[in-house]
Amino acid sequence: MRGIHLLLELLLVTLMILFLAELKEKTLEKLLKEEGIQFSFFGLTSLDCLRVEGLEYRGLPIAREIELCIFYPDLLNQKLTVSRLKARELDLNSIEKIVKEGKRESPSDKAFSLPLEPSIKRAQITALYRYRGINRGTLLASDLTLKRGNIDLLMVEGFAAKIRSKGWYDGKLHLQGVIYPKPSYLAEIAPQINPHSIKQILVTTDIGRSGLTYRLQTGGREVYRGAHITLHSQGRYNFSSGALHSENEGKIEIAESTIESRFNLDYLQKKLSFQGEASIENGPYPIPIKPSFYRRIDLTFSGTPDRISLELRNSWSQISAQVEGFRRVTFSTSPIPLKALLISPPPKLANTSITLKGEYSDRLELQLTSNLGSGEIIFVPPRLKGSFALKDFEGIRLSALNPIEFQADLDRGRISLHSKLLRGEFSSKPLRGEVTIGKSKIHLKRGDGDLEFRGTIPSLKELVTTLSRLYPIDIGGIDAHLLLAGTYDPEKERYRFQISSPWSPGRREGSPITFLDLRAHGDRENLYIDYYALALANHAFYSTKTSHISFKDGTISLDPLWIEDRIEVRGRYSKERGRFLLKARNYNYSSIEGSATFDATVKILLKGKRVEAEGGILLKGGTITMPPRKRKSISDPDIIVVDLPQKEEEGSHFFRENIALNIKIDSQTPLIYRIPDLEVHLKPDLLLWKEYQKELQLLGYIHILRGSYSPLGEHYRILASDLYFYGKPTDPLLDLHIKTKKESYTIYITVSGTLTNPIIRFDSDPYLPQKDILTLLLMGSKSSSLLFKATGGDRLVGALGNLFLKNMLSSIGIKLDTLTLTSDGGRLGFEIGKRIGKNILVIYKNDAVSTIIIRYEMSDHLESEIIFGPQKSGINFYYRNHR
Numbered sequence: 001m002r003g004i005h006l007l008l009e010l011l012l013v014t015l016m017i018l019f020l021a022e023l024k025e026k027t028l029e030k031l032l033k034e035e036g037i038q039f040s041f042f043g044l045t046s047l048d049c050l051r052v053e054g055l056e057y058r059g060l061p062i063a064r065e066i067e068l069c070i071f072y073p074d075l076l077n078q079k080l081t082v083s084r085l086k087a088r089e090l091d092l093n094s095i096e097k098i099v100k101e102g103k104r105e106s107p108s109d110k111a112f113s114l115p116l117e118p119s120i121k122r123a124q125i126t127a128l129y130r131y132r133g134i135n136r137g138t139l140l141a142s143d144l145t146l147k148r149g150n151i152d153l154l155m156v157e158g159f160a161a162k163i164r165s166k167g168w169y170d171g172k173l174h175l176q177g178v179i180y181p182k183p184s185y186l187a188e189i190a191p192q193i194n195p196h197s198i199k200q201i202l203v204t205t206d207i208g209r210s211g212l213t214y215r216l217q218t219g220g221r222e223v224y225r226g227a228h229i230t231l232h233s234q235g236r237y238n239f240s241s242g243a244l245h246s247e248n249e250g251k252i253e254i255a256e257s258t259i260e261s262r263f264n265l266d267y268l269q270k271k272l273s274f275q276g277e278a279s280i281e282n283g284p285y286p287i288p289i290k291p292s293f294y295r296r297i298d299l300t301f302s303g304t305p306d307r308i309s310l311e312l313r314n315s316w317s318q319i320s321a322q323v324e325g326f327r328r329v330t331f332s333t334s335p336i337p338l339k340a341l342l343i344s345p346p347p348k349l350a351n352t353s354i355t356l357k358g359e360y361s362d363r364l365e366l367q368l369t370s371n372l373g374s375g376e377i378i379f380v381p382p383r384l385k386g387s388f389a390l391k392d393f394e395g396i397r398l399s400a401l402n403p404i405e406f407q408a409d410l411d412r413g414r415i416s417l418h419s420k421l422l423r424g425e426f427s428s429k430p431l432r433g434e435v436t437i438g439k440s441k442i443h444l445k446r447g448d449g450d451l452e453f454r455g456t457i458p459s460l461k462e463l464v465t466t467l468s469r470l471y472p473i474d475i476g477g478i479d480a481h482l483l484l485a486g487t488y489d490p491e492k493e494r495y496r497f498q499i500s501s502p503w504s505p506g507r508r509e510g511s512p513i514t515f516l517d518l519r520a521h522g523d524r525e526n527l528y529i530d531y532y533a534l535a536l537a538n539h540a541f542y543s544t545k546t547s548h549i550s551f552k553d554g555t556i557s558l559d560p561l562w563i564e565d566r567i568e569v570r571g572r573y574s575k576e577r578g579r580f581l582l583k584a585r586n587y588n589y590s591s592i593e594g595s596a597t598f599d600a601t602v603k604i605l606l607k608g609k610r611v612e613a614e615g616g617i618l619l620k621g622g623t624i625t626m627p628p629r630k631r632k633s634i635s636d637p638d639i640i641v642v643d644l645p646q647k648e649e650e651g652s653h654f655f656r657e658n659i660a661l662n663i664k665i666d667s668q669t670p671l672i673y674r675i676p677d678l679e680v681h682l683k684p685d686l687l688l689w690k691e692y693q694k695e696l697q698l699l700g701y702i703h704i705l706r707g708s709y710s711p712l713g714e715h716y717r718i719l720a721s722d723l724y725f726y727g728k729p730t731d732p733l734l735d736l737h738i739k740t741k742k743e744s745y746t747i748y749i750t751v752s753g754t755l756t757n758p759i760i761r762f763d764s765d766p767y768l769p770q771k772d773i774l775t776l777l778l779m780g781s782k783s784s785s786l787l788f789k790a791t792g793g794d795r796l797v798g799a800l801g802n803l804f805l806k807n808m809l810s811s812i813g814i815k816l817d818t819l820t821l822t823s824d825g826g827r828l829g830f831e832i833g834k835r836i837g838k839n840i841l842v843i844y845k846n847d848a849v850s851t852i853i854i855r856y857e858m859s860d861h862l863e864s865e866i867i868f869g870p871q872k873s874g875i876n877f878y879y880r881n882h883r
Contacts, residue, residue, distance in 0.1 A: 048072060048083070060094035063087050071121070082120040090127035092137075120144040132159040147171060160185040165203070173207040179216075211238040228253040235265070243268045248276075256283025263301070275302035293340050316340040332357035352393070372398060384408040400469040421466055438466045442484065449491070455484035460513075480513045496521040512536040525552045529561075540591070571604070578606035586620070596622025596671070602663065610692065612660040619667040619684070625674055656695060663688040670705055680707035680718060686725065698729035709738065716740045716749075734758060742776040 040054030049069040055062040067086040074081040125139040135158030142150045149169040154177070156163040165177020179202075183195035201218040215234040235246030244267035252259040263276020280297040298313045308323040310331075317340075321331035335353035358366035364379035368388070375388030385407045390398035401419040408415040413428030426433035431446035440463045442455035457463055461479035468474070486497025501516035515535035522528050527549040533542040543562040550557045555574035562568060566587040571580030584600040602615030665686040673680040686700035702725075707718030717739045724733040731754050738749040746765045753759040762773040 061091045064089035080118040085120050085123040087125040092127050092129040176204040273304050329360040382411040396471050451488040457482040494523045526550050576608045580604040594624040610658045614662040616664040621669040623672045657693050660692050661688050661690040677710050681705040697727045698725040
């Protein structure tokens with residue numbers, strides 16, 4: 001049987017050769033030419049292979065070469081088996097044209113059908129397609145029939161990309177492979193992206209008679225300015241309608257941000273539309289905006305290439321935008337609160353909000369409105385300019401800045417800012433800047449990663465005066481020439497600075513600051529004062545120990561604050577409430593006023609504007625050298641002025657209404673009060689007591705152990721005495737005892753009563769009348785002296801008494817020009833007074849009692865007296881006849 005089968009195959013091959021040869025000569029060549037098929041060569045290359053070269057159809061090139069090898073034995077089984085099909089340079093443009101023309105024709109004959117079932121065992125085809133140059137493709141296939149087959153390799157290299165794939169055919173063409181985009185094409189269609197970033201695209205597609213479906217995946221490194229993009233897409237395309245539907249998921253990673261997006265594309269009736277949503281996750285950025293504000297942003301979008309609608313949302317705001325033709329953009333925002341936007345908004349501005357709206361075509365026009373004011377910004381690349389007008393807000397006079405104008409050149413990296421109070425100039429290439437307020441200037445410069453700053457403030461008082469136009473600030477007569485220098489690390493948010501005063505500004509108009517040096521460092525939540533030294537007039541403060549002040553969650557904490565390395569203050573303040581503890585151990589205070597050593601423990605409570613202090617101060621000794629205040633004065637040469645009404649000092653109302661005190665003052669050892677001509681040893685036992693809305697009270701006493709008083713070469717001993725305080729600190733009860741010797745007499749002087757109503761008494765041992773005692777004190781001789789008798793007795797005593805009391809009172813701060821002594825029943829008294837205007841005289845008289853007399857000169861001869869006193873009050877009129 002095998003031999004018979006082989007014989008039949010040989011016979012069949014011989015007949016086919018004879019048949020083809022005859023067909024070529026007579027029938028086939030004629031038939032092909034009649035159908036418009038031409039070729040340069042047509043013939044057998046072997047017993048079973050046919051080759052055609054230069055194949056054309058109706059003048060259109062079809063292929064450079066086609067070789068077809070047939071397996072003849074399968075013809076016995078009514079099968080047409082092509083063992084090998086090879087086509088070289090198949091022209092797809094010609095085939096596309098032939099197919100389109102064939103569709104336009106209406107065939108009149110019956111549909112063509114093959115009499116035998118064809119199959120191709122192996123096929124190798126190269127093709128070309130002319131579009132923007134010549135695009136070439138290669139196909140390697142096997143076991144192809146009308147119903148199925150294998151695509152071993154499909155490779156295309158064109159102007160846009162190189163494609164390499166494989167798959168199978170089962171009524172549909174299934175392919176999977178890789179697309180390698182060409183950088184030149186990417187640079188052409190998307191000039192913004194890095195053309196070398198997208199290396200490959202993974203593709204899976206199914207192609208049928210009516211259309212195709214696909215799935216693709218791609219990823220790139222630094223696709224656009226550091227952005228890494230990953231895209232997954234799947235969709236379907238209908239050949240007849242041209243409709244495309246695509247479902248896509250993408251991920252973009254750039255810097256500290258990740259964008260995940262889901263969107264659909266639809267192309268129907270030659271119109272493209274899309275809709276989708278995205279979520280944006282941002283990491284922390286070195287900008288002065290709260291990370292929670294931009295940590296997550298949700299985005300929805302829809303539209304067509306001509307018009308796109310966008311909506312961005314986060315937990316605090318919403319932005320709506322319309323994009324028309326990728327050229328004109330309009331947008332607006334909901335109100336954005338500063339407390340959500342800024343890391344550390346000023347407390348009074350925390351509830352401020354801003355709203356933005358604008359338009360962008362060839363330039364960006366942005367309007368800003370807020371409860372603080374309004375403004376506009378215009379951006380014409382690369383220049384930016386704008387202006388703002390602010391409103392006053394909760395005591396801050398922001399309108400004092402108006403108008404605020406700024407300009408920026410983004411190419412050159414320069415920004416300038418101008419207002420009525422300040423101006424600034426900044427440059428980013430390299431980073432430099434200068435801020436000017438009046439004559440004060442602060443210079444900024446980017447160093448090795450740190451921002452360096454230095455400033456000069458010629459006059460602190462002038463700077464504060466300028467800033468007080470924004471917010472009321474009063475530093476009294478304090479002035480200083482200050483230098484400021486430091487660094488700031490924006491990545492770690494750390495700073496270090498030093499403030500110093502290079503010379504003594506206290507010489508200027510009595511400013512108390514004579515020296516300042518402060519060095520500190522910290523971050524957003526902590527301030528560490530490493531060292532400070534401050535001299536205010538005759539008071540000096542310093543600390544070499546590090547003080548720590550923290551600012552966290554709206555709470556200010558002292559942990560601790562040091563004063564001269566021995567006073568420690570700890571505590572915290574939050575929501576207008578604070579609690580602090582001050583401790584001092586063996587603290588020594590020293591100045592021109594004296595020196596003292598003490599221990600102290602004081603608790604301080606703050607409740608809104610109210611301050612409550614409770615504790616104790618234990619004096620361990622010291623010397624007071626402060627001279628008395630000169631609160632008495634004279635304005636008329638004939639009148640002595642006593643206790644002029646003092647003008648109420650600023651801040652006294654706040655002190656009375658909002659301060660409460662309970663401070664105990666004790667002393668372990670006596671204090672020494674020493675001024676020229678006077679030295680006193682004393683021990684206090686006092687309580688500073690004050691309630692809200694009441695005056696300060698001083699309770700207790702000062703015990704004087706001993707002392708001495710030596711005016712004009714005289715010597716007086718101060719014996720054990722006391723000052724009793726029962727309320728008003730300026731008017732204690734007096735119990736002073738003074739002793740001196742004159743000739744053979746010991747003279748005792750006793751002062752009782754109060755400072756405003758003192759009673760002076762003189763005694764002697766052996767006994768002398770008071771006028772004789774005064775004569776001894778003033779003249780060194782008693783009243784029987786010849787000088788006393790020759791000069792008129794009592795009148796001389798009065799005159800000398802005036803000099804004595806004037807000298808004694810002036811030593812404790814009461815300056816006197818005239819004084820009149822009176823004598824009533826052996827008791828010594830005096831009259832002092834004040835002239836108010838030309839005709840009114842106020843007299844204070846102290847003899848047995850205290851009396852106030854208001855004397856009014858009505859004319860040259862007529863005057864009246866109004867008398868107020870414990871024993872006598874009324875109005876008297878007098879007529880005087882001046883000679």
